[in-house]
Amino acid sequence: MQPFSYTQSFSPARLDATFGALADPTRRAILARLMVGEATVLELALPFAMTQPAISKHIKVLEKVGLVTRGRDAQRRPVRLEAQPMREATEWLERYRKHWEANFGRLDGLLQEMEAAPERKPRKKMPRRKP
């Protein structure tokens, strides 16, 4: 899609589009469904209280971001997942999360340690506050 830089500088427009695509529950549900395998438009539309063109639109959004690609099987246009844009978004988030958990950890850091492996000591002190 794009030359990956070692310094992991992501195109803002691409992140806009990816996060925007993920900001809709119907589209996230479509992605969830696609994790179990390709599906046609009608198959994707079935669970939703929504018309087929609406689903086609959602698919087009996902396709434009590159989260899905489409095949051809006679009249059908099967949809399948693609990993790359999701990975970019994940890396962006990961970087921020790590960075500010390191800096602002405190209670939030404790919560995360509880659900992950307890490799670090819990923190105690709250950072400065201006009342």
Next chain:
Amino acid sequence: MQPFSYTQSFSPARLDATFGALADPTRRAILARLMVGEATVLELALPFAMTQPAISKHIKVLEKVGLVTRGRDAQRRPVRLEAQPMREATEWLERYRKHWEANFGRLDGLLQEMEAAPERKPRKKMPRRKP
């Protein structure tokens, strides 16, 4: 609405809002700036070609999602980061990324290794993507 409930350990509305908040480059830049430390509204507004009320609006969006909180220092309302919503979004993404890299990895997985390694291999032909 959300037929595949095994994916829904997070509140859809919250994910909508979080991803939606991240889908704007100004807001992401604000978050980036806040990683250095808390800042006032005017400090945040300064680098942007945008009026102060516009920045206030962006802050309100971030605040509503819980990505930032606000303090009080005389007339100033300092803004600072909060980690929790970002973590939810990251976890959602991570789950998907892992799942379908396991299923669809192959070439995509190779690309990721190339990115992670200091040395980069010369490019190979990429058969399944089209521009």
Next chain:
DNA sequence: TGGTTGCATAACTAAATGGTAATATACGTG
């Protein structure tokens, strides 16, 4: 006290988004 600073709120606009119904197109089959 009155002025200035820091921010919020209101009212408005343009553009993007998410949906609809109706129609068009592409493909396989009888």
Next chain:
DNA sequence: CACGTATATTACCATTTAGTTATGCAACCA
């Protein structure tokens, strides 16, 4: 060919979003 099926496209509508200008207001300061 004609027909059904799967999907895309078009035209339209309502709502949301991202910005603006103008104004309000609380808190500090001379």
